[in-house]
Amino acid sequence: MAKVSEKTTLSTTVYQKLRGDIIKGEFRPGEKLRIESIAGIYGVGSNAVREALSRLSAERLVERYEQRGFAVPAIALDDWRILVRTRCWLETKALEEAMANRTESWEEAIVLALHRLSRFRSDDADERGNWEDAHRNFHRALLANCGSPWLLEFCDVLADHATRYVLVSHAYGNKKRQGFSEHEALMKAVLHGTAEHACDLLKSHYMKTFENIEVLFKDGLLEHS
């Protein structure tokens, strides 16, 4: 194999699976995560689950209650607003820096990521998973060049949480807009325009997502959770 083995630990497997399931909304917001129950489902011991939950609690993807277990975080309109606002702050900063550090390979990676995104339709149930991945990769590609692994990681954390809001809201009838032209315009601005213009497009892109879900809250569809 050309591949460095980097064999994964059982606990890490559970961590990855749980992480994905929470982000995908397979566990409802607010739901209690019983260790024994999860251990049973995945067929592993309780310590592996405990360790996975501990890791997830450090990224705020699960809440930890000392002596009382773990739960999926609830969702709330105020939290959603602050999440999106913070994301705009950090991603525009990252985008500015990335554009200031412009390189050919960075630009090429963006073009490629957009092309790959164009292959999938977000309104087709079979392709939605692929679309989500490609979408995420496109946005990551825009920032990749910002020069700070720290900032990239923070943006990633926020993106994961935002994805959870989006995917949870699908279950309540939120329709995903296609938005290919939006991404195309964003790319053009990033490659050929000013940083200010590109950042504006990025912000309004996220604001649309914000408002789509804001409506669901205001209609009371995401109440309980």
Place this chain on the structure above:
Amino acid sequence: MAKVSEKTTLSTTVYQKLRGDIIKGEFRPGEKLRIESIAGIYGVGSNAVREALSRLSAERLVERYEQRGFAVPAIALDDWRILVRTRCWLETKALEEAMANRTESWEEAIVLALHRLSRFRSDDADERGNWEDAHRNFHRALLANCGSPWLLEFCDVLADHATRYVLVSHAYGNKKRQGFSEHEALMKAVLHGTAEHACDLLKSHYMKTFENIEVLFKDGLLEHS
């Protein structure tokens, strides 16, 4: 009861202790963290240690190597530079927002935090711990009002890592500058000046810390780690 007990778990105790010890530089950068050994020192089972290390790895305070255990992250000049740069980006954003949301209680908390900081001398070994805490609290107070728990948390993470660089460097002869007047000027700018001026002071404050430690790297004092 008016008080929710919130009793802490053994694993959390270990987590807190380890976290402090790593930040204080009691473990050398790059040092391997053997589970059995730590479990022995703290007198707990290996699972509690494993869980604590897992949590710490999620905040990048320890590195995880699948199947091969954990280690304290190494230090390096490039990492230090990027850490400080990122910190400047995030903290200036947070400070701008905090100043835009100005409230009386926020201003009062800053005044109080500076007063408390003035009680300690950073060059007295007995008081250094107190000074570090007060210093941290002062900087936290400046940003507290920024309106985003996410941004505050990210700033906190960066501050913890920066503190590790500072405290590790003490072991190699870095002298802590007192800098009370620097903090006083910063406070005045935050309370009475423009955001731009306050952010400039904040950045130059961090740049001085950066350069103090940069010198140690250039002199080869922090080589190995």
Place this chain on the structure above:
DNA sequence: GTCCAGAGAATTATGCAGATTTTTCTCCAT
């Protein structure tokens, strides 16, 4: 009848002591 307090049962989280697997070290032959 409704509400509350509290004892005790049931459930769940937490912790521990090895068993098992993987990696790392040692030493010898090439």
Place this chain on the structure above:
DNA sequence: ATGGAGAAAAATCTGCATAATTCTCTGGAC
């Protein structure tokens, strides 16, 4: 030096013991 068998060390995992919380039910006060 290089490769590799085997020993030693370390990490990982399991199953169960212990401790804490949560639930259930009873009895009484109003």
